[in-house]
Amino acid sequence: MSTLAKQTIPASTDVPRHIAIIMDGNGRWAKRRLMPRVAGHRKGVEALRGVIRACAERGVSHLTVFAFSSENWRRPQEEVTLLMELFMRALENEVARLHENDIRFRVIGDLSGFSGRIQALIRDAEALTRDNTRLTFTVAANYGGRWDIVQAVKKLMAAGVAAEALDEVALAQQLSMAEAPEPDLFIRTGGEQRISNFLLWQLAYTELYFTDALWPDFDAAALEEAIASYRARERRFGRTSEQVKAAS
Ligand code: IPE
Numbered sequence: 001m002s003t004l005a006k007q008t009i010p011a012s013t014d015v016p017r018h019i020a021i022i023m024d025g026n027g028r029w030a031k032r033r034l035m036p037r038v039a040g041h042r043k044g045v046e047a048l049r050g051v052i053r054a055c056a057e058r059g060v061s062h063l064t065v066f067a068f069s070s071e072n073w074r075r076p077q078e079e080v081t082l083l084m085e086l087f088m089r090a091l092e093n094e095v096a097r098l099h100e101n102d103i104r105f106r107v108i109g110d111l112s113g114f115s116g117r118i119q120a121l122i123r124d125a126e127a128l129t130r131d132n133t134r135l136t137f138t139v140a141a142n143y144g145g146r147w148d149i150v151q152a153v154k155k156l157m158a159a160g161v162a163a164e165a166l167d168e169v170a171l172a173q174q175l176s177m178a179e180a181p182e183p184d185l186f187i188r189t190g191g192e193q194r195i196s197n198f199l200l201w202q203l204a205y206t207e208l209y210f211t212d213a214l215w216p217d218f219d220a221a222a223l224e225e226a227i228a229s230y231r232a233r234e235r236r237f238g239r240t241s242e243q244v245k246a247a248s
């Protein structure tokens with residue numbers, strides 16, 4: 001039996017344990033209203049608040065959102081600056097509410113790209129909420145799936161791990177999301193059907209859901225539709241449909 005065949009197959013659950021979201025379409029939402037792009041990003045923060053609440057109420061245990069990719073530095077300087085300000089304000093204003101709701105907050109990505117002030121706010125928020133258990137809410141910021149794999153390999157090499165000792169489990173343990181189950185459901189709003197260098201390793205067997213809804217319009221009802229689509233699927237993990245039915 002190959003090592004892959006021996007790996008445990010995650011149990012299928014009615015509600016996804018882990019939902020990963022690419023929150024896309026803020027700019028277009030604003031443009032349609034003849035507003036500056038940043039107005040869409042502001043509205044996007046509000047939409048996120050609603051989705052966090054809905055996930056907690058729904059019994060989802062992990063929510064991971066892509067807020068700023070390693071490629072987003074390529075945007076006009078003015079937009080990058082405004083996004084950083086928005087990120088800082090959100091860290092200042094939202095963390096207390098997360099903590100009150102027993103939500104653990106984490107940030108993954110190359111934090112060295114951020115200002116000292118933002119890095120300090122992240123550290124404080126993670127420390128404050130570290131023992132919360134209702135929902136783990138992770139923000140991917142200055143994150144890239146390829147960066148994540150490379151930093152994991154670097155850690156293994158620095159620890160002197162021999163080539164023969166390297167396997168999928170050893171590598172996965174060094175990734176930023178090591179302690180979370182792999183996402184069951186991936187959602188991308190905004191109509192684009194691509195992964196854009198999000199959680200490359202962890203999305204290997206995730207159910208993918210794409211919607212034309214723009215992120216600021218994505219609400220609890222839209223989340224419910226995505227979960228309904230997820231429930232209607234058969235997760236085979238390489239097996240036949242008959243095997244899946246016999247196992248459940
Ligand atoms: C997603 O919305 C938010 C970030 C990437 C920060 P966009 O800003 O990509 O919105 P569109 O794709 O231009 O509509």
Ligand code: IPE
Pocket residue numbers: 022023024025066067068069071072192194196
């Ligand atoms: C992906 O959105 C990253 C985030 C939502 C933060 P983009 O809008 O930047 O993705 P591409 O460049 O169109 O693929």
Ligand code: MG
Pocket residue numbers: 024025026190
């Ligand atoms: Mg976009």
